[in-house]
Amino acid sequence: GNSVTQMEGPVTLSEEAFLTINCTYTATGYPSLFWYVQYPGEGLQLLLKATKADDKGSNKGFEATYRKETTSFHLEKGSVQVSDSAVYFCALGPGNNRKLIWGLGTSLAVNP
Amino acid sequence: DAEITQSPRHKITETGRQVTLACHQTWNHNNMFWYRQDLGHGLRLIHYSYGVHDTNKGEVSDGYSVSRSNTEDLPLTLESAASSQTSVYFCASSTSGTGELFFGEGSRLTVL
Secondary structure (H helix, E strand, C coil): CCEEEECCCCEEEECCCCEEECEEEECCCCCEEEEEEECCCCCEEEEEEECCCCCEEEECCEEEECECCCCECCEEECCCCHHHCEEEEEEEECCCCCCCEECCCEEEEEEC | CCCEEEECCEEEECCCCCEEEEEEECCCCCEEEEEEEECCCEEEEEEEEEECCEEEECCCCCCEEECCCCCCECCEEECCCCHHHCEEEEEEEECCCCCCCEECCCEEEEEC
């Protein structure tokens, strides 16, 4: 069945460091891929998405490219800020996009 | 602005009591979901609904029930609360086809 695997956290970085959070998936068909972010004490919110192979999603300085050949959707940011401290979830959407398959989440802490 | 609200935000109850967590959305979304979030388990789907009078079991539905009598509301009921149901509960909604979920801020439930 469909599944998502994220790198385990926590990830701790200094401000302005480069961030990569790995996400790989297994899926049949042509799913969409998502990154959601959960700030402390809040619900999740969509960070970015990609709906087909080679699409790049981007938002708030974060990017992820849908790589079908490596079944990956790694999240990257060139220079993290303290305000990026949060839990990041990778998710995969089945054909009807109504029910998502979730990774376990990766906690990121950015120190000043 | 449209939104999704959960209540109560915090609840402490005793084992064996019935508890209902409310979820109300003003997006007019057809799809609504209940998740629980626990350390080490990420998000796990409890129940979901694709429209009025439609309800479906998720991966961890035992001990929980939902009903959908209108588009806006999907209350989650714990018939007889157990300590294993201590968790943070998130409600989410979406339209069909986009894959973007809109989350509430969560309800933290403690069962003593």
